[in-house]
Amino acid sequence: MTHTEGTERIIIQEVSEKGMTLNVNGEIRTIHNQLAELKELVKNQNVSNVTYENKVYNIEHINEANFGVVTSNKVFNGVLTRDLILLLKDKKKPQSFLSGLPEEDKDNWESIRMHLRDAQEILVESFVWIIGWEMRRLFSIGNDKEKRIETKIDEYLNHCFSTYRISLQLINFLFISQLWDEKSSNPAINSKNDEISNFFNASRDLKLSELRNLFQSLIKVYKTNKLEFPLKNEELGDVDEFLNPESKFNLACAELENLELMDPGKIAFGLGHCHTAEISLTTILSNFIFLADYQLVTLKKIEYEESRNSVAWYIKDLNILENNESKNLLRYLKFDNTPQLTYSVFFRNRNTSVNLFPFLIDYNALTNESDFQLLFYQCREGESGLRYFSSKSEKEKVIDYMATAAESMEIKSETQKNELQKNIRLDMVSKQFEEAMNTLLGTNFKFKPKVSEINDDLLGNL
Numbered sequence: 001m002t003h004t005e006g007t008e009r010i011i012i013q014e015v016s017e018k019g020m021t022l023n024v025n026g027e028i029r030t031i032h033n034q035l036a037e038l039k040e041l042v043k044n045q046n047v048s049n050v051t052y053e054n055k056v057y058n059i060e061h062i063n064e065a066n067f068g069v070v071t072s073n074k075v076f077n078g079v080l081t082r083d084l085i086l087l088l089k090d091k092k093k094p095q096s097f098l099s100g101l102p103e104e105d106k107d108n109w110e111s112i113r114m115h116l117r118d119a120q121e122i123l124v125e126s127f128v129w130i131i132g133w134e135m136r137r138l139f140s141i142g143n144d145k146e147k148r149i150e151t152k153i154d155e156y157l158n159h160c161f162s163t164y165r166i167s168l169q170l171i172n173f174l175f176i177s178q179l180w181d182e183k184s185s186n187p188a189i190n191s192k193n194d195e196i197s198n199f200f201n202a203s204r205d206l207k208l209s210e211l212r213n214l215f216q217s218l219i220k221v222y223k224t225n226k227l228e229f230p231l232k233n234e235e236l237g238d239v240d241e242f243l244n245p246e247s248k249f250n251l252a253c254a255e256l257e258n259l260e261l262m263d264p265g266k267i268a269f270g271l272g273h274c275h276t277a278e279i280s281l282t283t284i285l286s287n288f289i290f291l292a293d294y295q296l297v298t299l300k301k302i303e304y305e306e307s308r309n310s311v312a313w314y315i316k317d318l319n320i321l322e323n324n325e326s327k328n329l330l331r332y333l334k335f336d337n338t339p340q341l342t343y344s345v346f347f348r349n350r351n352t353s354v355n356l357f358p359f360l361i362d363y364n365a366l367t368n369e370s371d372f373q374l375l376f377y378q379c380r381e382g383e384s385g386l387r388y389f390s391s392k393s394e395k396e397k398v399i400d401y402m403a404t405a406a407e408s409m410e411i412k413s414e415t416q417k418n419e420l421q422k423n424i425r426l427d428m429v430s431k432q433f434e435e436a437m438n439t440l441l442g443t444n445f446k447f448k449p450k451v452s453e454i455n456d457d458l459l460g461n462l
Helices: 037-046 064-072 078-087 094-100 113-126 131-145 149-185 194-201 208-224 248-261 272-289 289-293 414-443 453-457
Strands: 010-015 020-024 027-031 049-052 056-057 294-307 313-324 329-336 345-347 351-354 360-362 374-380 385-390 393-399
Touching: 020 037, 049 453, 056 078, 056 272, 078 094, 094 113, 113 131, 131 149, 131 294, 131 313, 149 248, 149 272, 149 351, 149 374, 149 414, 194 393, 194 414, 208 248, 208 272, 248 272, 248 345, 248 453, 272 289, 289 414, 294 360, 345 360, 385 414, 393 414
Parallel strands: 010 049
Antiparallel strands: 010 020, 020 027, 049 056, 294 313, 294 345, 313 329, 345 351, 360 374, 374 385, 385 393
16 A cells, blocks of 8 residues: 555654664554664655654654754754763863752753753853854754744754854954964965955855865965964864864764755755754864853053153053853953054953954944944955944944045044044954955955945936
8 A cells, every 4th residue: 555645654652772663654663773774664655754752854854963863852952062061071160060960860961951051051151252142042042942843943054054154254264363463474474375365355255165165274374384373282173173074073064064055945944954953063163162262352442641751551441252141241441551453353362362353343342332243254345345244133234445534634523523533443444454465365455445326427417
């Protein structure tokens, strides 16, 4: 007898090391706990879905990588949370969390909602602000019981992609920023290649695979020129893991990249895709675990004070970005006699500090607004500006180069002064990008001022 889709149901009733107990259209069957055998059964029954613990899976979305997660009935983010907490177990908060677990919960604490949420909050607070921000969103989607499963699946996958993207961007900015400093001191460094050129010249957002290729090419530039990496060797680990195409890291990256390229109009995303994305993101962040050892600090403003017959000093107004919900911005004033670059965004810890400006900027500092708004460089906007992405608003923002004159002049009002200063600062973003590009690529690129379409037209036919 041939069954048609919709009349035949396969329900996984029980899973053990020895096998699976299935209800196939009312008939109880037992098979080995192997994906190949399950797929063969599904094929013979002419169905595409299997049900386990009230979750429906398309069999085509289950592979060897996520099969164990499916059959273990892990909750959303259970694998990600457990693996990252265990990697950070020597840190104070994760250590305290793990040691405080009841004995009966220690083997599967990630399946217990109360423990899972506690661990997730620790991860959010542990990672550098921008990654913690993305994690908070990812965890929120996974923990939302009210949202329709179709919506939840799409949002979860998109935030896995964005967390991967922002992680790569942040690390690429770090490597490019330090390479720019190194090349400025030593022009003999060979820093020109296709990937770096694409980073500076692209007129569209780079694909995930292109961002990974850029990261790999930057590692090679550092190695070829015998430069010290911007991260300690023990933090970065074995760099061959990032370069070997068959490494766990690169295979996980490829899985996420392939998922993002899928056309949702032709293929409906399912829970199996979510498990694949979570496993892949877990592997990637496990290799980027050093991001839990750094913080982002923005230099909002510097004031210079010097009085008669006394030592001059600089007053530095700093924002230390934190992930604790009750304190996501720590304001800090530092007084010293060391000059510093205004509006810098530092990726730092006690031992390392690298300025990521103009690739990562605090837009609110530049426009003299309160709080902070981090923007990530995405691509060039022709020859007249740069396109950025705000992780908070999840919107793009274009910063046009206006060639604002920085010269002495009479100011009519405070509003005029503030607007002039804002435009000069925003122009500085383009000029710094221009300087970095020309230094690393050996070019002579110059931004052209943004011209309005009305002025450009000149009304010549009237």
